[in-house]
Amino acid sequence: MPKSYRDGLPITPDKFVDQLMRLKRGSISRRDFLGLTGLGVATAVMARELGIMPAPAYAAENLGDRMSIATWPNYHDPQTFENFKAETGVAVEVNVFGSNEEMLAKLQAGGSGWSLFVPTNYTISTYKKLGIIEPLDMAKLPNFDGKSEDVRFTAEGTIDGTIYAVPKNWGTTGFAVNTKKLSKPMSSWKEFWDTAMTEADGRTMVHDYQLTTIGNALKYYGYSFNSLKQDELAKAEELLLKVKPHLFAVSSDYQPSMRSGDAWMTMCWTNDGAQLHRDIPEIAYVLGKEGGEIWTDFYAIPKDAPNKPAGYALLNYLMNPKVAVKEHLANGAPCTDARVNALLPKEVLDNPILYPAADLLKPLEFGAAATLTDPGRAELMARFKSA
Amino acid sequence: MSETGYKPDPDNATGGRKSAGSQPAFPMRRSIFRKNLMTALLLAPATLWLVVFLVLPFVAIAIFSVGERAPEGGYQAALTFAQYANLPARATAFWNTMVLAPVGALACLLVAYPVAYYLALRAPDRWRLILLALIVIPFWTSLLMRTYAWIYILGGRGIPALLAYVGIEDLRLINTPGAVLLGIVYGYLPLMILPIYVSLERLDRRLLEASADLGATPLSTFLGVTLRLSLPGVMTGFSLVMILLLGEYLIPTLLGGGKVFFIGNALVDLFLQSRNWPFGSAIAITLVLVSVVVLIIANRISTRLSGARRVDLI
Numbered sequence: 001m002p003k004s005y006r007d008g009l010p011i012t013p014d015k016f017v018d019q020l021m022r023l024k025r026g027s028i029s030r031r032d033f034l035g036l037t038g039l040g041v042a043t044a045v046m047a048r049e050l051g052i053m054p055a056p057a058y059a060a061e062n063l064g065d066r067m068s069i070a071t072w073p074n075y076h077d078p079q080t081f082e083n084f085k086a087e088t089g090v091a092v093e094v095n096v097f098g099s100n101e102e103m104l105a106k107l108q109a110g111g112s113g114w115s116l117f118v119p120t121n122y123t124i125s126t127y128k129k130l131g132i133i134e135p136l137d138m139a140k141l142p143n144f145d146g147k148s149e150d151v152r153f154t155a156e157g158t159i160d161g162t163i164y165a166v167p168k169n170w171g172t173t174g175f176a177v178n179t180k181k182l183s184k185p186m187s188s189w190k191e192f193w194d195t196a197m198t199e200a201d202g203r204t205m206v207h208d209y210q211l212t213t214i215g216n217a218l219k220y221y222g223y224s225f226n227s228l229k230q231d232e233l234a235k236a237e238e239l240l241l242k243v244k245p246h247l248f249a250v251s252s253d254y255q256p257s258m259r260s261g262d263a264w265m266t267m268c269w270t271n272d273g274a275q276l277h278r279d280i281p282e283i284a285y286v287l288g289k290e291g292g293e294i295w296t297d298f299y300a301i302p303k304d305a306p307n308k309p310a311g312y313a314l315l316n317y318l319m320n321p322k323v324a325v326k327e328h329l330a331n332g333a334p335c336t337d338a339r340v341n342a343l344l345p346k347e348v349l350d351n352p353i354l355y356p357a358a359d360l361l362k363p364l365e366f367g368a369a370a371t372l373t374d375p376g377r378a379e380l381m382a383r384f385k386s387a
Numbered sequence: 388m389s390e391t392g393y394k395p396d397p398d399n400a401t402g403g404r405k406s407a408g409s410q411p412a413f414p415m416r417r418s419i420f421r422k423n424l425m426t427a428l429l430l431a432p433a434t435l436w437l438v439v440f441l442v443l444p445f446v447a448i449a450i451f452s453v454g455e456r457a458p459e460g461g462y463q464a465a466l467t468f469a470q471y472a473n474l475p476a477r478a479t480a481f482w483n484t485m486v487l488a489p490v491g492a493l494a495c496l497l498v499a500y501p502v503a504y505y506l507a508l509r510a511p512d513r514w515r516l517i518l519l520a521l522i523v524i525p526f527w528t529s530l531l532m533r534t535y536a537w538i539y540i541l542g543g544r545g546i547p548a549l550l551a552y553v554g555i556e557d558l559r560l561i562n563t564p565g566a567v568l569l570g571i572v573y574g575y576l577p578l579m580i581l582p583i584y585v586s587l588e589r590l591d592r593r594l595l596e597a598s599a600d601l602g603a604t605p606l607s608t609f610l611g612v613t614l615r616l617s618l619p620g621v622m623t624g625f626s627l628v629m630i631l632l633l634g635e636y637l638i639p640t641l642l643g644g645g646k647v648f649f650i651g652n653a654l655v656d657l658f659l660q661s662r663n664w665p666f667g668s669a670i671a672i673t674l675v676l677v678s679v680v681v682l683i684i685a686n687r688i689s690t691r692l693s694g695a696r697r698v699d700l701i
Contacts, residue, residue, distance in 0.1 A: 101660045108461045108662065126459055202559060208645050210660070249562050249644025260543035262561055373459045378661030379476065385656070386479040386648035 067310035068093040070103055070117035072297070074255075074275065075169075077330035084317050090310045098252050099209050100372065107132045107302055114302055115311030121156040121296045122211075122367035124165050133300045135162045140312040143319035145339065153296040153336040156366070165298035166319065169333035171270030172356065172364060173212050173293035176254075180282045181264040189219040189288035193239060195265065197246045204247055205254045205266035210381040211367050212267055212293060213240070213250075219290045226368035233380055240384045250385055258283060274332030274353045285353045291363030296336060445675075451668035460662030470669035477670060480653040487639075487649060488632040488681075491571040492579075492625050498572050499579035499624065504613075506580070507587035519584070526577050534570055534641050541566055541642070562644030570638040575631065579624040586620025587613070618692040626685035630678050650674055 073096045081092040095114065097103050100123045106112045108130065119127060127133040138144065144166050146154075157165035175192050182199055186192065196204035206213045215225035217236040227233060248263045257263035258276055268276070273285030299318065301311045317323055321339040328335045328344065334354045335341060341349065349355060371377055452470055457463040474481075506518055525533060539545050541560040550558055560566055590613065598608040636651030645652075650670065657667035 099660060101662065104460065105659045105662050108459075130459055205644075244646070247644075247646060248559075249646060251640075251645045256538070257542070257561075262543040262559065373662075375456065375661065375663065378656075378663065381660070382477070382480075382648075382653065382656060385645065385652070386477070386483070 063088055063090050063310045063313055064307050065089055066091045066093065067115040067307040067314065068095060068113050069314065070095045070097055070106070070112065070114045072097060072118060074271065075118070075297075075331045075333075077326045080318070080323060080327055083323075084314055087317070088310070088313055090307075090313065092314065100211075104132075104372070110304065112302065112304070113306055115305040115307040116299060116301055116314055118168060118297050119165065119300055120367065121153075121298065122369050123372055124156050124298060124300065125159060125369045126372055127300065128159050128164055132302060133164050134303045134305075135164055136166065136301065137312070138163060141166070141316045141319060143316045143321075145337075148338040150336050150338070156296070157298050157300075165300040166315070167336040168297045168299055168318070169271070169328065169331065170294065170296040170336055171333045172287055172361075173216070173267065173269055173295070174273065174285055174287040176258060176266050176268035176273050176276055177284050177286060178258065178261070178264045178280075178282060179284050181261075186286055187289050189216050189290050189292065192265070192267075192286075192288065193217065193220050193243055196243050200265045201246045202248055203262075203264040204243075205249045205251060205257060205263045206243075206247060207252045207254075207267045208250050208385075209252055210377050211371055213384070214377055214380060215367075215371075216267060216288065216292055217243075219288055219292055222290055225291060225293055225365045226371050228370060228374055228376065230376075233376065237380050237383065240380075241387050244384060244387050269333075270354060271331045271333035274351065277353055278332070287356055287360045287364075289360065289363070291365060294361065294364035294366055296366075297333075448668045448671050451665050452672050454665040454668075456663045456665055460664075462664040465665075470665045471673075473666060474669065474673060477650065477653050480648050480650045483648060484633055484635075484650040487567075487571075487635065487647075488629045491568065491575070491632045491635075492629040494568055495572050495575050495579045495628050496621065496625060499576055500583060500621070502576075503580045503583035503587055503617075503620075507584050507590070508592075508613075522577050522580055530574050531637060534574065534638055537566070537570055537573070537642055541569075561642065562646065564643070564647070566642040567639050567647065570642040571632065571635070574638060575628045578627050578631070582623040582627070583617055583620040586617045586623075590616050615692075619689050622685055622689035622692065626682060626689075629681060629685075633674060633678050633681070 067090055069092055071094060076094070081094065085091050100120050103117060103119060104123060104126070107114075107117075107127070119133075124133070146163075149167060153170045154167045157163060157167060175186075175189075177186060181203070182195065184191075184195070184199065186195065206216075214233070214236055217239050218225060218227050218232060220239055221232070221235050223229075223232040223236070227236075249257065251257075254263060254266040254268065255272055255276060258266055259280065268285060270285070273283075276283040277285055299315050301308060301315070305311050318327065319337075321337060321343060324335060324337060324340045325343040328340060329348070332354065335344075451462050453466055453468065455463045455465040455467060455469070502522070506515060510518055538561060541547075543559075543561075546560060547555075547558045594612050594616070595608055598612050599605075603611065634651050635649060636655055639645075639647045639649055640652065654667055654670055654674075657663045657670065
């Protein structure tokens with residue numbers, strides 16, 4: 001039977017319109033144009049549903065009728081926000097971001113309008129130092145249970161005994177390979193960079209993100225992912241400049257290119273790796289055996305949040321294991337909460353992309369706060385991009 | 388606020404003249420006063436707009452540019468020219484921009500001129516309006532959307548997939564300099580076509596007949612008459628596109644895969660990634676100055692050209 005012309009389309013008309021509306025509303029940040037694969041929520045205010053009475057738990061405080069959250073692409077189950085709205089009457093506007101730096105820049109400039117946002121572990125101490133986030137009032141978060149959290153992932157949310165942020169998901173930064181195009185098995189960052197200059201010439205993507213691109217170039221030589229040492233950074237720069245002409249793109253928006261077959265190999269976060277592998281089995285996710293990044297994303301509330309009651313209400317809602325498990329299944333990134341893991345089907349917990357073997361996890365490093373604000377790494381990235 | 392910076396120019400006050408004309412009974416002096424007031428009121432919104440959204444931000448950026456980056460990023464007050472001294476750190480980005488802007492504008496011109504020529508001199512009258520509309524209508528969609536669409540057209544499941552049917556495999560079109568140039572020509576074409584069209588449309592066709600009567604070949608008529616007379620339009624389109632290209636950021640990012648770094652990209656990174664606002668401000672100020680210089684040069688050239696036209700016509 002002849003296939004419909006629609007089957008070959010790179011994007012369905014409906015999805016394109018979705019994308020269009022979302023981009024029209026969103027700011028022009030690089031990952032804002034992400035994810036055709038996405039959940040389609042992005043920068044969309046959820047449509048108003050039937051006026052259901054607020055649940056008793058929220059009745060005490062006036063939550064208003066709308067709030068705004070800043071988060072990552074393909075990171076939430078759209079149904080979560082719909083359900084939250086049905087329960088509380090608060091419509092959630094979702095802003096999608098491409099880097100922690102960008103979130104920080106918006107919050108530093110003031111007036112972001114967010115009542116909840118999703119920073120990564122290594123940025124929290126800087127937010128606290130700058131006085132941008134507020135200590136969480138745990139009385140408003142009865143659904144959070146510190147005892148069920150894995151301390152390895154939650155430590156950076158607590159500063160001097162005060163909780164500033166509670167964890168959402170954790171994950172790793174490895175690389176995705178289209179094994180149909182690149183059949184040679186790979187297991188290290190050294191192979192990633194070498195292949196980028198040979199078999200994957202013109203088909204490799206690296207993040208437009210200094211932390212991971214510089215960090216994984218440092219790994220080529222076995223240096224720390226977070227190194228700020230001049231001589232080590234100089235070596236990483238040398239490698240990056242050598243690889244640059246062979247790259248397909250410097251972009252954190254790699255899912256569309258991997259899906260279309262334009263790119264064969266890319267730096268990749270766990271959740272994207274899981275989504276790509278789920279839809280296109282020949283795309284494998286590899287962790288460099290030298291190490292690399294392990295991360296935890298947290299929820300935090302900005303000091304200037306325009307609707308703190310709703311921010312707390314949504315955060316508490318998201319901390320409910322029954323809600324969090326759906327979020328996890330949608331975005332594919334592992335969860336820090338044992339109560340959530342208990343609800344997960346076995347095949348998810350057995351997925352090596354999500355839960356890598358212990359010996360692969362061991363050498364991974366959490367990003368360090370100093371890399372976020374180090375001007376040296378920022379300038380290196382600028383030289384790499386302009387080369 | 389608006390009146391302070393306003394110098395009355397009764398001769399140009401069309402609004403004032405109109406109202407004065409409709410009420411001839413007023414004594415002369417009151418009528419002039421009314422005329423001035425009317426002009427001031429008519430200019431007020433534009434002046435207010437410019438002050439609030441152009442002058443004030445510009446002053447803020449100038450102040451930022453002599454400041455320092457705070458340790459965690461952002462701005463911290465200072466009085467230093469260190470940011471300007473650091474400009475060579477973005478020399479490559481400046482250089483890429485200085486190449487892209489004229490080359491992009493030239494490519495745009497080469498595509499736009501034949502179109503404008505056909506529209507103004509060859510197209511049947513009843514088609515002209517429709518054709519013009521067809522050129523302008525895509526402009527109603529945001530540039531972001533139109534550029535994004537090209538990602539799919541040039542991407543692996545777009546044109547390369549079609550070419551694979553005829554045996555050309557693994558061709559890569561997206562994220563190449565050619566894709567960036569294509570995006571630029573496509574994005575800015577109407578800005579180039581319209582001014583050229585206007586100057587060609589006003590062309591006195593008797594001059595073309597005279598040229599032919601005097602024995603000139605079609606080619607030399609085109610070069611000596613048509614092209615020369617349309618040069619002011621060409622210059623307008625050229626400088627319009629070039630100024631916009633000096634700040635271009637979107638097209639190279641989306642169609643060039645972020646591998647080519649222009650000054651617009653440098654600015655975005657400085658404000659949103661490394662949060663070095665003072666350095667970003669210094670670059671912004673420099674870019675504005677460069678744009679002004681380009682405008683002045685373009686203006687000089689087109690004044691000279693239109694001056695030459697007057698001489699020719701006599």
